[in-house]
Amino acid sequence: MTAPMTTGLTQQLAAAVDALRRVTVRVQASGTAASGAGVLWDAGGGDDSRPLVITNAHVATRAQATIQFDDGAVTQARVVARDRRRDLAALELEARTAGGGVAQVRGAPPLQIGELVIAIGHPGELTGAATLGIVHTAGGERAGRTPPWIRADLRLAPGFSGGPLADAGGRLIGINTLMQGGLALAVPAALVQSWLQRAQAPAAP
Amino acid sequence: MTTLLESLSNELATAVEAGGRAVVAIHARRRIPASGVHWRQGVIVATNHTINRDENITVTLPDGTTAPATLAGRDPSTDLAVLRLAGQSVATAHLRLDSSPSVGEFVIALGRPGPRLTASWGVVSSVAGAWRTWRGGAIDSLLRLDVSIYDGFSGGPLIDATGRVLGINSSGLARGTAVAIPVATVERTVGELLERGTIRRAYLGIGTQPVRVPQSLARRLELKNTVGLLIASVESGGPADRDGVLLGDVLLALDGADVSDPTDVLAQLGGDRVGRPIAALVIRGGQLQTLQVTPGERPERRAA
Numbered sequence: 176m177t178a179p180m181t182t183g184l185t186q187q188l189a190a191a192v193d194a195l196r197r198v199t200v201r202v203q204a205s206g207t208a209a210s211g212a213g214v215l216w217d218a219g220g221g222d223d224s225r226p227l228v229i230t231n232a233h234v235a236t237r238a239q240a241t242i243q244f245d246d247g248a249v250t251q252a253r254v255v256a257r258d259r260r261r262d263l264a265a266l267e268l269e270a271r272t273a274g275g276g277v278a279q280v281r282g283a284p285p286l287q288i289g290e291l292v293i294a295i296g297h298p299g300e301l302t303g304a305a306t307l308g309i310v311h312t313a314g315g316e317r318a319g320r321t322p323p324w325i326r327a328d329l330r331l332a333p334g335f336s337g338g339p340l341a342d343a344g345g346r347l348i349g350i351n352t353l354m355q356g357g358l359a360l361a362v363p364a365a366l367v368q369s370w371l372q373r374a375q376a377p378a379a380p
Numbered sequence: 381m382t383t384l385l386e387s388l389s390n391e392l393a394t395a396v397e398a399g400g401r402a403v404v405a406i407h408a409r410r411r412i413p414a415s416g417v418h419w420r421q422g423v424i425v426a427t428n429h430t431i432n433r434d435e436n437i438t439v440t441l442p443d444g445t446t447a448p449a450t451l452a453g454r455d456p457s458t459d460l461a462v463l464r465l466a467g468q469s470v471a472t473a474h475l476r477l478d479s480s481p482s483v484g485e486f487v488i489a490l491g492r493p494g495p496r497l498t499a500s501w502g503v504v505s506s507v508a509g510a511w512r513t514w515r516g517g518a519i520d521s522l523l524r525l526d527v528s529i530y531d532g533f534s535g536g537p538l539i540d541a542t543g544r545v546l547g548i549n550s551s552g553l554a555r556g557t558a559v560a561i562p563v564a565t566v567e568r569t570v571g572e573l574l575e576r577g578t579i580r581r582a583y584l585g586i587g588t589q590p591v592r593v594p595q596s597l598a599r600r601l602e603l604k605n606t607v608g609l610l611i612a613s614v615e616s617g618g619p620a621d622r623d624g625v626l627l628g629d630v631l632l633a634l635d636g637a638d639v640s641d642p643t644d645v646l647a648q649l650g651g652d653r654v655g656r657p658i659a660a661l662v663i664r665g666g667q668l669q670t671l672q673v674t675p676g677e678r679p680e681r682r683a684a
Binding site: 291 | 390531
């Protein structure tokens with residue numbers, strides 16, 4: 176038999192995972208053994224600016240972290256913003272040694288229940304592992320508001336924390352953060368954006 | 381350009397959206413509401429084990445409004461409950477009646493454990509023939525699912541990739557594993573519950589336990605089936621007691637069908653058996669004997 180549909184799907188899934196891996200890093204807080212994942216995020220400073228690394232606050236527990244890129248290159252990074260309540264941290268890279276590329280964030284349309292989602296992480300000894308699931312529930316408590324969490328029917332293992340949750344087009348929709356009641360919870364990318372804007376605003380004198 | 385992967389994603393979301401239009405939340409227990417399906421106009425189907433009270437039931441409709449519903453009947457044996465919803469315009473479920481699910485088929489379990497719809501996905505992991513639940517309910521086929529169970533799973537619909545309903549999900553029938561009660565069983569049970577409020581079942585008033593008949597006795601009596609059911613209790617004044625079944629009898633067959641497990645007895649006790657004598661083959665005092673027993677109608681919460 177031939178299965179053109181499934182074959183095509185499999186190839187496209189593999190391609191989407193490959194693309195996501197290139198914007199996913201391993202984050203290891205200095206002086207700790209535990210590591211998580213992180214996402215290369217456009218810092219908004221033009222072509223020559225270094226991207227930020229976005230991860231969970233519970234992954235970047237120290238002021239410094241070691242960042243390992245998909246190609247194996249390693250550099251150091253400094254935490255520039257951390258929010259334990261939102262469980263987010265932003266790190267600035269000391270050097271950009273990898274080939275470039277940042278996660279493409281999905282702005283619109285809003286997430287629909289049942290959409291396919293892909294998560295990338297580094298569980299155990301594995302690097303760049305992928306899991307596939309669907310959006311379990313979407314929509315805020317009140318219409319028009321970004322919900323605090325995206326809930327996905329997806330299995331995350333330790334090591335996925337801080338990594339990307341992406342849609343079927345490979346666009347970033349959230350930062351994987353925890354499992355609760357058998358569901359994966361991710362911080363929506365829109366909340367990361369607004370958090371970053373506030374965190375990077377110049378401090379009041 | 382839209383890739384296959386994106387098309388699949390869109391189709392899944394569309395199926396969820398279509399199927400979700402008939403999924404309601406039922407407020408009939410503490411804490412988390414249960415899911416239900418608007419099965420026919422004005423009729424909601426849910427799982428019995430998630431409906432904890434008979435009165436003061438409200439439902440949250442897909443548009444977010446709340447309406448009162450009344451319990452039309454429940455059937456613990458198949459874990460189904462039926463509610464009536466008056467005067468609301470809600471989409472009814474689109475049932476898939478023409479073909480049964482296949483092993484490996486993509487399926488989505490929907491729920492509404494609150495105002496928002498939820499979805500989990502997976503595949504049908506096995507399809508087997510008719511079976512009987514631990515409470516004696518007859519279910520047309522055993523649909524086991526490789527789908528995670530979340531809050532709101534039970535009572536929600538299992539839908540196919542086009543949004544058509546394959547059954548009602550329940551985690552209360554097979555030791556906490558995910559199964560779906562097929563559409564045919566739901567249709568039959570809904571019909572009967574709407575008509576009578578309960579599922580009529582015959583009963584004998586006996587408690588049984590499987591026993592192996594000693595080889596010598598089995599040889600002497602020329603038995604083919606060497607496992608029978610020891611009558612371990614007889615309800616005083618019940619149908620079996622009235623018709624002369626004694627404690628210690630070993631039941632071998634009912635209406636010509638061998639019985640070697642208590643569920644075999646349940647299988648003979650459908651609603652149509654009430655008031656019609658059946659032949660019970662027993663061993664009593666080392667001899668075979670046939671008794672005529674007439675099942676009565678089972679009161680609530682009695683098994684056989």
